[in-house]
Amino acid sequence: MPQKTKHTPMMEQYFNIKADYEDAFLFYRLGDFYEMFYDDAIKASQILELTLTSRNKNADDPIPMCGIPHHAAAGYIDTLIDKGYKVALCEQVEDPRETKGMVKREVVQLITPGTVMASKGLSAKENNYLSAIVWDAQTNHFGFSYADLSTGELKAAVLATPDSVVNEASAIQTKEIILGSEIPDSLKEILAQRLNVVFSTQENELVSSELSYLVANIDSDLTKAASIKLLTYLSETQKRSLGHLQQVQEYQPADYLKMDHYSKFNLELAQSIRTGKKQGTLLWLLDETKTAMGGRLLKQWLDRPLIDEKAIVKRQNMVQSLLDSFFERADIQENLTKVYDLERLAGRIAFGSVNGRDLIQLKTSLNQVPVVEQLVRGIDQGQWTGLLEDLDPVADVADLIERAINEEAPLTITEGSVIKNGYNEQLDVYREAMTNGKQWLAELEAKEREATGIKTLKIGFNRVFGYFIEVSKGQINNVPEGRYERKQTLSNAERFITPELKETERLILEAEEKSKGLEYQLFIQVRDQIKSAISRIQVLAHGIATVDVLQSFATVSEKYGYVRPTLTSQSRDLELIEGRHPVVEKVMGHQEYVPNSVELPKGTDIMLITGPNMSGKSTYMRQLALTVIMAQMGCFVPAEKANMPIFDQIFTRIGASDDLISGQSTFMVEMMEANEALRHATPQSLILFDEIGRGTATYDGMALAEAIIHYIHRHVHAKTLFSTHYHELTMLENSLDNLINCHVGAVEKDGEVVFLHKMLAGPADKSYGIHVAKLAGLPTELLTQASQILNALENGTHLSEEDLSVEVSQLDLFAGQDQTNNDVICDLNALDLTTMTPLEALNALNDLQKKMTK
DSSP states (O other): OOOOOSOOHHHHHHHHHHTTOTTSEEEEEETTEEEEEHHHHHHHHHHTTOOOEEESTTSSSOEEEEEEEGGGHHHHHHHHHHTTOOEEEEEEOSOGGGOOSSOOEEEEEEEOTTSOOSOTTSOTTSOOEEEEEEEETTTTEEEEEEEETTTTEEEEEEESSHHHHHHHHHHTTOSEEEEOTTSOHHHHHHHHHHOOOEEEEOOOOOOOHHHHGGGTTOOOHHHHHHHHHHHHHHHHHHOSOOTTOOOOEEOOGGGBOEEOHHHHHHHTSSSOTTTSSSTTSHHHHHOOOSSHHHHHHHHHHHHSOBOOHHHHHHHHHHHHHHHTOHHHHHHHHHHHTTOOOHHHHHHHHHHTOOOHHHHHHHHHHHHHHHHHHHHHHHHOSSTTTTHHHHOOOOHHHHHHHHHHBOTTOOSOSSSSOOBOTTSOHHHHHHHHHHHHHHHHHHHHHHHHHHHHOOTTOEEEEETTTEEEEEEEGGGGGGSOTTSSEEEEEOSSEEEEEOHHHHHHHHHHHHHHHHHHHHHHHHHHHHHHHHHTTHHHHHHHHHHHHHHHHHHHHHHHHHHHTOBOOEEESSOOOEEEEEEOOHHHHHHHOTTTOOOEEEEEOTTOOEEEEEOOTTSSHHHHHHHHHHHHHHHHHTOOBSSSEEEEEOOSEEEEEOSOOOBTTTTBOHHHHHHHHHHHHHHHOOTTOEEEEESTTTTSOHHHHHHHHHHHHHHIIIIIOOEEEEEOSOGGGGGGGGTOTTEEEEEEEEEEETTEEEEEEEEEESOOSOOOHHHHHHHTTOOHHHHHHHHHHHHHHHTTOOOOHHHHHHHHHHHHTTHHHHHHHHHHHHHHHHOOGGGOOHHHHHHHHHHHHHHHHO
């Protein structure tokens, strides 16, 4: 912001408003445009590709400025928000026609990445979360609250560690975090490193009486403080009704299957490691939802699988009832496709941004509910108790919209044609006047054409001159003297008026103006009536979303042949017979995928997996984790049979990846993830460790791997899959009672290796690393030398440089033969046998044989 010198009153007003919104682009309303000045203008012109001009061009210090039409602002705002900026909308709050001097202006809304309500970038099946964090230095605990302004969802929890804060913020993919000055800089740095997030501040915390009831049910001081901070920020930035926000729901992360952000990343639950997109993930596989609400709820269930046995069984029972009712499920799906986003429609109603078409969508959605409810009731045998009560069709709202709102209502609510005929008597009177007036104009035009003989005479209208009779220049002489009063002269025509036309104009325009004003008021009344039913609509939305996710589970389970798992919190037996990796199977096809069993009965905690690279060890480990997640979500699983304990946490270390943002190597990330599991896992947890120790020297890595296995065996007792290339570790089966060996089968024939992708009991006999290198196409000379070195190491000897060079020189004798073989293969591939005669084919074969002999 430049140093304020002598400025016009308008610019003084701009400076005063901008001072409160230094971190936002200020869209300052001037007439039909939003203008930006100084740094805002310079930055916006670059980001939005606008022309940069200046105000007071002839002054010593011209003011940089750029502008956008107010009716086209939405697209520009979306662009800025997508890039992580904030936009303050500054509007004229007085009628310029009734104001002397400077028109009063105020910021009517601050739009931020976490408070977006309507945007093309707002994905239908994803939430847009805003979070708030507070810290209690005495207990070193954090209050964490988050909301989706577009749906009204509001939740809060007490978190014990900075890592827990990072995990929760990462799980919900929050777009913006509100912090107070008490938050440690170290936490802010971690959040900035891990998340693509905007930070905001909110020091004063005062919730209006309108919103105070939202926190009335909270017990914890920390969650209440975080929720109040969040609500204060929303109230101060949005400056309008937030009546759609729901009461805060307190939750405990320990009430769900815990997975840190490393594990969710490694398992590709909702985002592909390779592409960063949804395709190729478990969410992609499971998403057969038909509504936006169902899609969002599915992701929430995926982020937080259940650990309560009764709750899991209840979902399974509902999925089973849908599987057993194919035709009813198909009808449910058909009706769900006609249900719009009830949650966000309710949000727009409360926010005051809803239009006529939105209300028609609401009515259409509500009309599907009785059918869905009846279909569910028809298959219910006690499984759907409770959920059926949520399927209230809110019939009074549907009836109100049916009576009041036109089916073809326009997008705007101020230009008329929104309210139906017959809804309001006075509106019908105005419309009758407009209709009669326009009919009178049509009759007048026909009468004047006949009276004057001017066939091209017409009656027109524009906003400046109103209604007029227009006669072309070539027909002016045919106008009877004194018949019309001249109103306007054009280059090719004359326009006239008559007293009767003037009076009709007054009646029509007055009726149009009053009609539009009355329609707007009637629409607001309808909207306010619906607003009183928002909480009912939100309950219904959650019920519909739940039905949608459960039918999605049933559809996926039937489509891919999944089975109902038996889960218990009382048993430690893990029996997964002929299990499959659900995502890999979908990509490859059921016929090509090789299923594998995982059996860890009570008393067996650790499975040590050996076998060659590329053979499927990582897939096997991920397969188990994804099966556990699906089972504890309530979905059926890809296996022939599944008996599983209920796990409380999943820890993974799968695949090699650097954390370059925070400057950590692959090995450091590996050790951090291992540490997280060793410190926090319980006997009810699942640990997946893939190649622990490979990121350092052989003896270091082997020592660490063995020590980790001993630690898990002695202290943790979690179900653990541990894959390794250190064959020496397979000897641990002889000394550790709770460890078993298994390996991925491979067949070697004529120097070639074929991976069976099948898990077999016992340790692998060799690693096949050189065979894998051969498959990758490494030079023959290099592979031969690697084999010599491997044999020497296994025999406890060492090859000198001379030994290696002799062998290599002998290989050189055959180097030309390798090239000849390649040439012959190329010649053979080039032959077009379909066009050759038998004799030509024999001659070609003879030539190739001679070349090989040479």
